[in-house]
């Protein structure tokens with residue numbers, strides 16, 4: 583497809599959407615369409631349809647979602663379920679009705695069963711019960727995948743879905759109550775260092791394992807899928823390696839130069855014991871990640887120092 587077709591990135595203010603805009607620009611795309619929340623409320627079906635009818639995007643990346651860490655997800659299941667389903671329904675339906683050639687829907691590794699065999703292959707979707715701390719978000723994302731697949735099956739639409747692992751990088755949410763673990767640890771260590779504390783608090787037991795992918799790698803993978811993949815079956819997007827939360831917390835201390843102790847607050851939930859994606863499918867297509875975790879953490883910290891928490 584030519585690089586001067588209009589490409590709409592939904593959610594371009596977020597970490598993922600902004601990363602995808604940067605990747606599209608690097609990739610030579612010249613007509614990137616974006617709308618802020620004030621300009622276009624994605625919860626408003628009529629407004630979304632009117633936007634698609636007027637602007638006629640040919641490619642769409644749906645990176646718009648209400649996202650949050652383990653506590654935010656458990657505290658607001660209604661908003662996570664309702665808002666995510668509404669936003670994605672509005673975008674996917676309008677894309678189908680107003681002549682979009684290709685749509686990339688972004689899900690999450692939390693769609694997979696809590697106790698899926700590791701590393702998690704794409705075909706383990708719906709093979710067991712979900713992790714309860716984020717099942718509302720996961721169910722919304724599963725509904726989005728199924729809607730894209732239904733449009734492919736029933737109407738021949740080229741609507742594809744990528745499943746990113748835990749992400750981090752510039753434009754992340756550093757709010758300690760609602761963020762994911764990596765930005766939270768960066769902020770906590772930074773503040774502990776400034777105060778001269780002797781320790782800092784890590785939630786849970788430290789034993790869960792998570793995989794972390796830099797948003798710039800994720801965005802390059804999305805571009806790769808847009809340009810090379812045309813099947814409705816979901817594709818995992820990870821880095822192929824995981825670490826324990828304890829190891830992650832130690833690495834953050836190391837990168838930021840903090841010598842204090844880790845204190846584990848076991849009143850906070852661990853969530854799913856392990857989430858490592860099987861990357862065979864995407865690797866076999868020829869894509870691979872390039873940003874090592876330490877380098878990525880350093881970059882995310884630099885971004886935080888410049889921008890603070892939003």
Ligand code: GDP
Pocket residue numbers: 650651652653692716748758760761762763764766767783784785786790792827850851852853854
């Ligand atoms: P998850 O991957 O969906 O479970 O979401 P999170 O990124 O929020 O949490 C990942 C793991 O990191 C969980 O076991 C958390 O308990 C643990 N964790 C440790 N410290 C923190 C913290 O300060 N914030 C968050 N969000 N998680 C933390």
